[in-house]
Amino acid sequence: MSADAMKRAAAAAALDFVEPGMRLGLGTGSTAAWFVRLLAEKVTAGLDVVGVPTSEATATLAREVGVPLTSLDAVAGLDLTVDGADEFDPDFNLIKGGGGALLREKIVAADSRRMVVITDESKAVARLGAFPLPIEVTSFGAVATLRAIAEAARRTGHAGALTFRAAPGGGRFTTDQGNAIVDASFRQISDPQALADALVRIPGVVEHGLFIGYASTVIVAGRDGIRRLDKPAN
Numbered sequence: 001m002s003a004d005a006m007k008r009a010a011a012a013a014a015l016d017f018v019e020p021g022m023r024l025g026l027g028t029g030s031t032a033a034w035f036v037r038l039l040a041e042k043v044t045a046g047l048d049v050v051g052v053p054t055s056e057a058t059a060t061l062a063r064e065v066g067v068p069l070t071s072l073d074a075v076a077g078l079d080l081t082v083d084g085a086d087e088f089d090p091d092f093n094l095i096k097g098g099g100g101a102l103l104r105e106k107i108v109a110a111d112s113r114r115m116v117v118i119t120d121e122s123k124a125v126a127r128l129g130a131f132p133l134p135i136e137v138t139s140f141g142a143v144a145t146l147r148a149i150a151e152a153a154r155r156t157g158h159a160g161a162l163t164f165r166a167a168p169g170g171g172r173f174t175t176d177q178g179n180a181i182v183d184a185s186f187r188q189i190s191d192p193q194a195l196a197d198a199l200v201r202i203p204g205v206v207e208h209g210l211f212i213g214y215a216s217t218v219i220v221a222g223r224d225g226i227r228r229l230d231k232p233a234n
């Protein structure tokens with residue numbers, strides 16, 4: 001199975017969680033895009049759902065393929081969010097934000113009763129950090145914020161190169177909110193919760209890509225088929 005076929009297979013498996021009348025969080029990225037396309041086929045066949053997109057890119061795709069959209073402010077919470085991830089660990093912690101959509105993704109996931117993550121086997125890690133951690137920062141004072149991130153990382157036992165993400169056309173990448181992204185190459189995140197707690201205390205940090213306690217199910221597509229991992233109830 002090709003990498004793209006695995007993403008499609010994971011997205012197709014997530015359709016099993018969708019029920020008529022649901023309000024859905026629609027993730028961002030190449031795997032989540034497959035979910036939006038496959039969901040559109042169900043909508044065309046009569047499924048009644050409404051989605052809240054986590055990025056302008058997902059909103060554009062959803063409109064193109066015919067998934068009805070609403071805003072988070074127009075509904076009283078979401079039933080289910082289906083989204084991709086850049087990494088997941090055995091505790092269902094995630095790194096997200098490779099596409100820069102982490103802020104809206106986290107807001108939407110936080111307002112959802114359930115988050116199903118669609119991935120392929122390349123995203124499974126014993127410990128987070130091989131994928132650089134995206135940290136969204138305000139443009140104002142971005143360099144000072146980067147220094148504060150380095151200090152917070154040091155205090156929590158993490159170190160590595162911190163770089164502003166570049167836009168494809170040059171200059172700094174900006175998110176849908178007009179913020180910058182710092183990519184932190186920690187390689188090994190030994191204490192995700194301590195790092196997350198330290199990052200949110202920095203004034204210029206808008207949000208970070210550590211998703212701790214959000215995912216309840218991870219669907220993993222591999223060359224041998226689909227595996228569904230369910231987080232044990234507390």
Ligand SMILES: O=C[C@H](O)[C@H](O)[C@H](O)COP(=O)(O)O
Nearest residue numbers: 029030031097098099100101
């Ligand atoms: O900002 C982007 C999101 O967090 C994506 O869900 C994540 O980067 C995974 O994307 P993909 O499915 O393209 O690997």
